[in-house]
Amino acid sequence: xxxxxxxxxxxxxxxxxxxxxxxxxxxxxxxxxxxxxxxxxxxxxxxxxxxxxxxxxxxxxxxxxxxxxxxxxxxxxxxxxxxxxxxxxxxxxxxxxxxxxxxxxxxxxxxxxxxxxxxxxxxxxxxxxxxxxxxxxxxxxxxxxxxxxxxxxxxxxxxxxxxxxxxxxxxxxxxxxxxxxxxxxxxxxxxxxxxxxxxxxxxxxxxxxxxxxxxxxxxxxxxxxxxxxxxxxxxxxxxxxxxxxxxxxxxxxxxxxxxxxxxxxxxxxxxxxxxxxxxxxxxxx
Amino acid sequence: xxxxxxxxxxxxxxxxxxxxxxxxxxxxxxxxxxxxxxxxxxxxxxxxxxxxxxxxxxxxxxxxxxxxxxxxxxxxxxxxxxxxxxxxxxxxxxxxxxxxxxxxxxxxxxxxxxxxxxxxxxxxxxxxxxxxxxxxxxxxxxxxxxxxxxxxxxxxxxxxxxxxxxxxxxxxxxxxxxxxxxxxxxxxxxxxxxxxxxxxxxxxxxxxxxxxxxxxxxxxxxxxxxxxxxxxxxxxxxxxxxxxxxxxxxxxxxxxxxxxxxxxxxxxxxxxxxxxxxxxxxxxxxxxxxxxxxxxxxxxxxxxxxxxxxxxxxxxxxxxxxxxxxxxxxxxxxxxxxxxxxxxxxxxxxxxxxxx
Amino acid sequence: xxxxxxxxxxxxxxxxxxxxxxxxxxxxxxxxxxxxxxxxxxxxxxxxxxxxxxxxxxxxxxxxxxxxxxxxxxxxxxxxxxxxxxxxxxxxxxxxxxxxxxxxxxxxxxxxxxxxxxxxxxxxxxxxxxxxxxxxxxxxxxxxxxxxxxxxxxxxxxxxxxxxxxxxxxxxxxxxxxxxxxxxxxxxxxxxxxxxxxxxxxxxxxxxxxxxxxxxxxxxxxxxxxxxxxxxxxxxxxxxxxxxxxxxxxxxxxxxxxxxxxxxxxxxxxxxxxxxxxxxxxxxxxx
Numbered sequence: 001x002x003x004x005x006x007x008x009x010x011x012x013x014x015x016x017x018x019x020x021x022x023x024x025x026x027x028x029x030x031x032x033x034x035x036x037x038x039x040x041x042x043x044x045x046x047x048x049x050x051x052x053x054x055x056x057x058x059x060x061x062x063x064x065x066x067x068x069x070x071x072x073x074x075x076x077x078x079x080x081x082x083x084x085x086x087x088x089x090x091x092x093x094x095x096x097x098x099x100x101x102x103x104x105x106x107x108x109x110x111x112x113x114x115x116x117x118x119x120x121x122x123x124x125x126x127x128x129x130x131x132x133x134x135x136x137x138x139x140x141x142x143x144x145x146x147x148x149x150x151x152x153x154x155x156x157x158x159x160x161x162x163x164x165x166x167x168x169x170x171x172x173x174x175x176x177x178x179x180x181x182x183x184x185x186x187x188x189x190x191x192x193x194x195x196x197x198x199x200x201x202x203x204x205x206x207x208x209x210x211x212x213x214x215x216x217x218x219x220x221x222x223x224x225x226x227x228x229x230x231x232x233x234x235x236x237x238x239x240x241x242x243x244x245x246x247x248x249x250x251x252x253x254x255x256x257x258x259x260x261x262x263x264x265x266x267x268x269x270x271x272x273x274x275x276x277x278x279x280x281x282x283x284x285x
Numbered sequence: 286x287x288x289x290x291x292x293x294x295x296x297x298x299x300x301x302x303x304x305x306x307x308x309x310x311x312x313x314x315x316x317x318x319x320x321x322x323x324x325x326x327x328x329x330x331x332x333x334x335x336x337x338x339x340x341x342x343x344x345x346x347x348x349x350x351x352x353x354x355x356x357x358x359x360x361x362x363x364x365x366x367x368x369x370x371x372x373x374x375x376x377x378x379x380x381x382x383x384x385x386x387x388x389x390x391x392x393x394x395x396x397x398x399x400x401x402x403x404x405x406x407x408x409x410x411x412x413x414x415x416x417x418x419x420x421x422x423x424x425x426x427x428x429x430x431x432x433x434x435x436x437x438x439x440x441x442x443x444x445x446x447x448x449x450x451x452x453x454x455x456x457x458x459x460x461x462x463x464x465x466x467x468x469x470x471x472x473x474x475x476x477x478x479x480x481x482x483x484x485x486x487x488x489x490x491x492x493x494x495x496x497x498x499x500x501x502x503x504x505x506x507x508x509x510x511x512x513x514x515x516x517x518x519x520x521x522x523x524x525x526x527x528x529x530x531x532x533x534x535x536x537x538x539x540x541x542x543x544x545x546x547x548x549x550x551x552x553x554x555x556x557x558x559x560x561x562x563x564x565x566x567x568x569x570x571x572x573x574x575x576x577x578x579x580x581x582x583x584x585x586x587x588x589x590x591x592x593x594x595x596x597x598x599x600x601x602x603x604x605x606x607x608x609x610x611x612x613x614x615x616x617x618x619x620x621x622x623x624x625x626x627x628x629x630x631x632x633x634x635x636x637x638x639x640x641x
Numbered sequence: 642x643x644x645x646x647x648x649x650x651x652x653x654x655x656x657x658x659x660x661x662x663x664x665x666x667x668x669x670x671x672x673x674x675x676x677x678x679x680x681x682x683x684x685x686x687x688x689x690x691x692x693x694x695x696x697x698x699x700x701x702x703x704x705x706x707x708x709x710x711x712x713x714x715x716x717x718x719x720x721x722x723x724x725x726x727x728x729x730x731x732x733x734x735x736x737x738x739x740x741x742x743x744x745x746x747x748x749x750x751x752x753x754x755x756x757x758x759x760x761x762x763x764x765x766x767x768x769x770x771x772x773x774x775x776x777x778x779x780x781x782x783x784x785x786x787x788x789x790x791x792x793x794x795x796x797x798x799x800x801x802x803x804x805x806x807x808x809x810x811x812x813x814x815x816x817x818x819x820x821x822x823x824x825x826x827x828x829x830x831x832x833x834x835x836x837x838x839x840x841x842x843x844x845x846x847x848x849x850x851x852x853x854x855x856x857x858x859x860x861x862x863x864x865x866x867x868x869x870x871x872x873x874x875x876x877x878x879x880x881x882x883x884x885x886x887x888x889x890x891x892x893x894x895x896x897x898x899x900x901x902x903x904x905x906x907x908x909x910x911x912x913x914x915x916x917x918x919x920x921x922x923x924x925x926x927x928x
Contacts, residue, residue, distance in 0.1 A: 010751045017744025017807045018759050024800050025765045028778040035777070090668060097665045103910070104672045107680075110909040112861030114878050115898045118885055119679035122686060122895075129682060161675070215768075222770025225863050229885040239772040243868075246776050259773040266770055337823055357826045364827045370820035372839065390838075391828035442828060 035256035052253045064235035073221035076159035088171035109165035116162040117226045154230040167212040174208025210277045287347040287445035294343035303329040305502035314476040320489040321499035327482045363439035364448040369431045371423040385419040391442035409437040429460045449481040486526045523570040531570045550610035555637040568640040573613035575636035584631035591626045687895035713896045726876040730859040733798035741806040749814025771864035779868045789873040797865040802855030813847025853912045877901045
């Protein structure tokens, strides 16, 4: 890095990249917020109003969607980390077969979300192989309804399947920063495997765990495609409800309210995790 | 080739004064080392000479020309880095820069005709005994070879001033000694004015025409290696270069050319080369190797108890308690001395240095 | 005494070794089923012969054929969608590259106030919920006549690829040792030759990685394409979506899923092999 102080011209360099992003994302956020208050309306009758908010906040169905999406966000994020963490620990250092395992684990990362959804749908559908095997083994009498199930386990399953490698990458890079000396020292001082896990690996991997938790939550909470093909008939995810409200029913102002709710929830959760990270890492993160 | 003059050079980073009003003159063809602990301002000074930093105050002059506003590209200096800083790539499509490309880089930038480039690179390869390695990539060379490539890359451009930024600190001890001899020989042969930065006192003593000892952004002492080692002027210099016994003493009187002192560990007769008022307090130092077991003639005689005796191979390093005062002394490696022994030592009158 | 100790420790390492092999075997087996089975099933489904439907309780299709593949290529929009996908992707990568280069240079090599904020802003397209951005960006696009246009689609895909491109390039710019740049300057390199001989060659691996990430992101982009592009422009993901919706035809969807994922997998694995370094985690590992 250059030690000399740099002038204003440096900021000009940021315009193409950061400017482009801020322009597009910023304008879409701006439209979402203003439209939720009735401004820039499609119908042309632009006027400030909080009617859409009042109407939507009292709406039982919208609340169901928000709760459902929150549930999907938390479960997907927790599930993915639970699956990825042991793998990350195991893959931390090289060994026989690990190269192969690492490549194998990574495959879903390279598979688009929609394709992942389809791959899993194929397995868990009513006459899918999972049900067939379970029936053949006499574990169940008739096939289980795992696709479009009322709880949303199908969606969680797809999210976990698709995102384990993504979270694994983030966890691996934070585990890689743990020095062997530290572990040897702990072992030398008499720490057992569980203590090493609890006192060294988990605390030191915490920043990585939190970052992946945030990213996973955001992905699953705002998801449209996966829920729309594998989610329950009711309630739709909030993103799905928003899109239907806008495109099918042409109620853009109401959709904007839902959009603001998604953005706000995303921001609040991110902020909460960031605070948590500060608390956990003692303000270094 | 250039003379280098620094006039009241000052460089600050934010509010930290890295270099504080340094003045120095380096003659044409001279090899000068900036020596000091990390953070003393030696590297900042070097990089200011190269033009990577602009001085906040003062001037950098090559011969009579003020260089303050001349960008590094136009200074015709050549620098050797601690990390070697060899170029791994040539351009986007031809990925690897080999030894030859690295050495020729400066010549290409100067747009020299290719015949001339070829001649000069071959010469440099010869000087640094790198013949046959032209096609190798930096990654395939050992540390010592990489540093020699960096040296070759620096000298082919026939720079006015050669700059060395701790070039040997990434090499192992034996190689360091070997390469520093090579650097010294090459510099003498080519006669290029050289500024060398290091924190290693042995390296500085071995390689330099003159040493500039720096501390906290200032120059403590300038002198040739012998002067710096044998006649340190400040307690910092005495303590930083080699080992020293430093103590306070009061002047009691005179005896011919010699001064009589009262030191914490006894009365001393010393030759200070000049006279001081009676009763004055002085800071004094002497080297451990000046204090050795009594052989029966001359010098100040002191009796002490050995605290530790450490066998060093070529000598015996002794920690001695003399009248409750701890001193470092030396004995020959054949001496049979152990902790707890009572031993008589002698210190010659002329080995004491007055510190400022 | 010493001998006993020796035996105990060797036994210890032996059990450890066995435990390790057991664990490795377990993970590999689980992953083989976990990752392999869904892909295998899809391959089988795409090869089911139309005259011999694969149904309960058969464990394996009776007859395999490429009939489904021929059908999909002949009677669906897949060819047009492939053309759209593979012309939008390179254009958006190129655009993202030119936009990212100056920004990544400044983020990687300059020191300035608010750098952390800018690094986070870059991630906005990834962090912001995709459908919200898609819906309301489409409103912006509509008012500028960009909705349902090819150029609009390229812009949208550029937006989604930019974070990867900027982050990866920033990391590579950061990784260039200052000494090497100083050395070039010291030897008389002009700004132009510094860019040509030092910067570009040294960020080349990162550039390649960023381009592949942006490319695959574009190939799999759904939300923005669905809202801004369809029905005028169909890409492979929107076609797949339509096959997963009301008219769910498993065999066709299998074919399209494979068309979509195989090039991605090959490309990303090739990049990993060539680069031998984890650019994705290096660039996204910190928020």
